[in-house]
Amino acid sequence: MKPLQKVNYYLLVLAGLSFAGLIYLGYTSSSSIGFKVPRPCFNIAKKYPESAGLRLPEGLSYNQSSVVGPDGKVAHVTPWLAPIVWEGTFDPTLIDPVYKQQNITIATTVFALGKYTVFLKDFMESAEQNYFVGFHVHYYIFTDHPEEVPDVKLGQGHQLTVMTVGSSNRWQEMTLRRMERLEKLIESRLVNEADYVFSLDVDSKFYARWGVETLGRLVGAIHPGYFKTQREHLPYERRPESQAFIPYSDGDYYYGGAVLGGAVKDVYEVAKTCREQLDIDAAKSIEAAWQEESHLNKYFLYNKPSKLLSPEYLWQAHLPQPKEVKIIRSCHVIKNYAAVRPNP
Ligand SMILES: CC(=O)N[C@H]1[C@@H](OP(=O)(O)OP(=O)(O)OC[C@H]2O[C@@H](n3ccc(=O)[nH]c3=O)[C@H](O)[C@@H]2O)O[C@H](CO)[C@H](O)[C@@H]1O
Numbered sequence: 001m002k003p004l005q006k007v008n009y010y011l012l013v014l015a016g017l018s019f020a021g022l023i024y025l026g027y028t029s030s031s032s033i034g035f036k037v038p039r040p041c042f043n044i045a046k047k048y049p050e051s052a053g054l055r056l057p058e059g060l061s062y063n064q065s066s067v068v069g070p071d072g073k074v075a076h077v078t079p080w081l082a083p084i085v086w087e088g089t090f091d092p093t094l095i096d097p098v099y100k101q102q103n104i105t106i107a108t109t110v111f112a113l114g115k116y117t118v119f120l121k122d123f124m125e126s127a128e129q130n131y132f133v134g135f136h137v138h139y140y141i142f143t144d145h146p147e148e149v150p151d152v153k154l155g156q157g158h159q160l161t162v163m164t165v166g167s168s169n170r171w172q173e174m175t176l177r178r179m180e181r182l183e184k185l186i187e188s189r190l191v192n193e194a195d196y197v198f199s200l201d202v203d204s205k206f207y208a209r210w211g212v213e214t215l216g217r218l219v220g221a222i223h224p225g226y227f228k229t230q231r232e233h234l235p236y237e238r239r240p241e242s243q244a245f246i247p248y249s250d251g252d253y254y255y256g257g258a259v260l261g262g263a264v265k266d267v268y269e270v271a272k273t274c275r276e277q278l279d280i281d282a283a284k285s286i287e288a289a290w291q292e293e294s295h296l297n298k299y300f301l302y303n304k305p306s307k308l309l310s311p312e313y314l315w316q317a318h319l320p321q322p323k324e325v326k327i328i329r330s331c332h333v334i335k336n337y338a339a340v341r342p343n344p
Pocket residue numbers: 110111112113114115116170171172174175200201202203223255256257258259290291292293314332340341342
């Protein structure tokens with residue numbers, strides 16, 4: 001090889017190595033705590049702005065979104081064009097095979113502390129009939145009574161881990177600490193173990209399919225009690241001293257605290273932010289009107305979910321079923337508060 005050819009050759013090798021290095025960095029440095037990067041593309045967050053989140057500027061004046069229009073028809077999209085999942089908006093025969101190809105795992109956290117372990121059997125048995133049947137599901141059951149976790153036969157691809165945690169003597173504390181525990185679980189395990197995560201209330205039962213149609217970057221469920229309510233009457237936290245404060249002039253949907261889901265990375269941001277806001281409130285001895293549900297509503301107001309689940313996915317047994325709700329997929333059971341909660 002002539003000297004000039006040699007230099008060219010070395011330059012080519014160097015360029016090749018640098019290119020390989022760049023690809024490697026793209027794969028490994030896309031997130032600070034090393035989230036499982038969605039398959040073949042790297043730096044997806046940079047490439048697709050949607051992954052960076054849909055923020056609403058504070059102080060903006062806009063009309064409230066309606067879930068049921070004046071014609072009695074339900075809305076299938078939000079004003080920021082996120083789908084609202086209702087019966088008839090998706091086709092299981094098409095959507096299941098599409099998601100099957102992705103070989104995804106859906107982590108699901110369920111808290112059953114104190115006397116709430118009584119809800120586990122019905123929750124788990126009905127989940128096994130309806131919840132992501134045929135997909136990889138990993139339940140993480142948080143409880144202070146591990147011996148009370150029922151032995152429910154799990155379907156193919158479903159597994160369960162019991163997470164033993166300390167007890168609390170206030171029910172508010174048990175529900176409030178879910179955000180912190182979810183944040184820690186994501187950091188320690190879910191970053192490597194799952195693609196999506198749902199955090200669900202245990203005092204409920206599944207009656208119909210809850211599947212891959214519910215997956216998205218950031219997912220919330222419209223609370224069944226308030227989907228026809230004017231914004232000024234929504235039960236948001238209204239005291240400016242709380243971090244969950246939302247002014248009467250603001251707000252669109254009211255989301256139930258019983259459902260939080262999405263891609264692991266996005267749910268991590270919710271859990272971390274809400275935990276921080278809850279800590280600030282606690283230091284000021286203020287507890288939001290509906291505990292973490294109030295903080296979740298604040299988060300979702302300014303960081304728009306990419307998909308909303310209709311009240312089909314979060315119903316309550318004491319409510320009459322209106323004509324807009326064709327099917328109830330998951331329903332909160334009627335509970336005797338005095339019997340299951342340690343304090344009023
Ligand atoms: C339908 C809906 O959106 N429900 C929300 C609502 O009332 P709920 O009456 O549904 O709250 P809840 O009593 O079910 O508590 C929320 C969850 O915390 C856990 N838990 C609670 C108490 C206890 O002693 N042991 C225990 O394990 C359990 O997983 C339960 O499902 O407001 C709560 C906070 O105020 C939560 O935001 C709930 O998600």
